Amino acid sequence: MMENDFRKMVGYQIYPKSFKDTNGDGIGDLQGIIEKLPYIQQLGVDFIWINPIYKSPQVDGGYDISDYYAIDERFGSLEDFKTLLHKSHEYGLKVIMDLVVNHTSDQHPWFLESKKSKDNPYRDFYLWEDATAQQLPNEWRSFFGGSAWTYDKETEQAYFHAFAKEQPDLNWKNPKVRQEIYKMVRWWLELGVDGFRLDAISHLQKMPWSYKIKSWRGDGPWVPFMNVSGIEDYMTELKAIFDSYGALTVGEASGVRSMQAPDWTDEKGYVNMIFELEHNVRKANGRGSIYGYKKVIMRWQNDLLARGWNALYLENHDQPRSIDVFGNGSLASAKALAVSYMLLRGTPFIYQGQELGMRNFPFTSSDQLRSEEVIAQYENLLTDLSAQEALQKVTQDSREHARTPMQWSDKANAGFTTGRPWMDIHPNYPQVNAEKQTELFELYQKLIQLRHDNQAIASGSIYFYFERHPQVLVYTRDEFLVIVNLGTKKAHLDFSKVEAFTDGSVSNYHSVLSSQPRPFERSMSLAPFEYQVYKK
CATH class of the missing domain: 3.90.400.10 (Oligo-1,6-glucosidase; Domain 2)
Incomplete structure (x- = not known):
């Protein structure tokens, strides 16, 4: 097991089905991940998180597991996975897997x-x-x-079943269930896995069946099985196993609020970090709110400043592409978003293709949908809407956008496969691919290097300024000052009215990263999507 200094680390998330296919069946595989390890190492990240590769009927993208100990033949074999582990470690990369223990497949x-x-x-x-x-x-x-x-x-x-009917929930109150789960967790850690992303982990405990739902809005319908009292007993048992192996752990913990997160992630907490799910709340048109994103990020950063740790991300396999949700589809907006979150306090995750500026897919037919959940939603909408309206509505903020195949080159099928891809590839791949789109990739490299080289960014303090500004995010990480305009309009900042910037020391700020290099000034007019990173 490699040293677990997660505060300096950056992760890279792989959705294997769409990453790289090597056998021509149109589905990404473990050999494809092995082939692209040099690319991942070149980016500069420290570990990879691989979405489920266990044996599964694939009703929910592999989150319905029928055998915890077997690799699904779609992706390869256990020997392939052992090779991936060995090669990753040779490249200095940790490997964490999805741990799905709230439920199994109904075929288990x-x-x-x-x-x-x-x-x-x-x-x-x-x-x-x-x-x-x-x-x-x-x-x-x-x-x-x-x-x-x-x-x-x-x-x-x-x-x-908290999820699909094909995903029955396990009874964690049964000691025999827990023994089987813990045995499986140890088996993978003994194999050499470096840790886990704990899927839906906050749902293990349920309220008494007599609990009456008080609200059907927001999270109300799911309160009976989100972070329910008693879950701490199960998490404490899991933590003991993780700690004994020095495992890197990140929890998907819906229902755990920012004020509760320190108890989950401090030195006595159950996991190293958790993903918050709040900043992805979108408007009716599928667009994200820049001010909403900013408010959520600031609250989580402040609430976990004294103790605890954030997992930072813009997008993942369940979210549409950030370049279209929070940006305007431009490379400039993707760069501004990258700077805005990569230098925060926490461990950043980059989702495959994010470093290229991959965009939401322009769906034109329901035949292009693959998620059974999304297809069912589409068919239900047809009772009230036309086919075109239903498709537009169901894909507006769909997880399908993130699951289109990785765009490696301008060759056929974007270099993803020699066969027919399991899901259509974005038509912009001749322009947006790993061979041509190096500008954003290189920015991510620089941001990762800043984290690796500077303790202030890796684990220093954080303080926010201009908190009520609708589109500009401004914060300090000890001696670093980060300024990002996330909006499509110009913005003005007057630092002369901010006490921390009224003494002479501000003249010592020099630029370390910028969209358009210029000295720090107490009065600044920022261009749309401009970013400036200064250091004293």
Whole structure:
């Protein structure tokens, strides 16, 4: 196990199905990741996070696991994965996997046994309750829409699922379930995995089934299974295993608020860091709010300043591309966004293609959709909307945008595959690809190097200025000053009215990174998407 100094690290997220295909079947594979390790090393990151590669029916992109110990044949073999681990470590890269332990696939042997009868030894591995087809245990809803219960007429009970009906939740109150999960976690760590991203980890504990949902707005419908009291017992047990291996851990912990996050991520916390899910809230038109993004980021940074640690990101496999959500599709906006988050206090993650400025896909037909959840939403919308309107609505802020294949070159299929890609490739790949789009890539290299070379950025303090400005983010990291205009309009800043900038020391600021180099001035007019990084 390599040294775990996560405060200096930068991660790179890989959605393997869309990363690089080497056998011509149109689906990315482990050999493709191995092939591109030099590219990842060149970027300068410290670890890679690989989305699920376990055996799975792929109802939910691999987050429905049917065998925790097997690699899905779509991606290769366990031997391929061992090679990937070995090669990654040779390149100085850690490897973390998705750990999906809130639920399994309904094709997992545990669930297949569990369904057989009420007295099956595996029945209590899942959450079964008496029910009828008309009367389910309660009114709770799943994240994917519809009831969180699916009725089984053979045993006259229903099972609980926070996500799709093909993803039954495990019963964490059962010690045998926990023993099996912990055994599996140790197995992967013994194999050489460096850590985990803990999927949906805040849902392990549920409220009593009698809990009545008080609000159907916002997070209200999911309160009964988000960060419920008692989860700390399970997380403490998991932490003991992680700590014994020095594992790098990041939690996807919806329902954990910024004020609660220090308890999850400080020295006594369960994981090294958690992803916040708040800054991705979007308007009705699918666009993100720059001021909303800024407010959420500042709050999380401030609430975790005394203790705890942030996981920083702009986009991932579940979010549309940031260049179109928060930017205006231009390379300039992608650069400004990169500077805005890469120098914050926390561990940044870069999602594949983000470093190239890959954009949201221009969907023209429902045939281009691949997610079963999105397809179901589209079909439901057809009752009230035209096909074109339904497609526009369902893809407005869809996860499908992030899952189009990686654009490696201007050759056929963007160099992703020699076969037919499992999902259509963005038509802009002749211009936007890893061979041609080096400008943004090089900026990310510089930002990563700043983190590696400067303790102030790796783990120093942070203080925000002009907090109410609608489009400019300004903060200091000890001796560094970061100024980013995230808007499409010019912006003016008057530092002469800010006490911290009224003494003579500000004249010592010199530019270390800039979209248009110029000296620091107490009165500054910023061009759209201009960024300036100064150091005393």
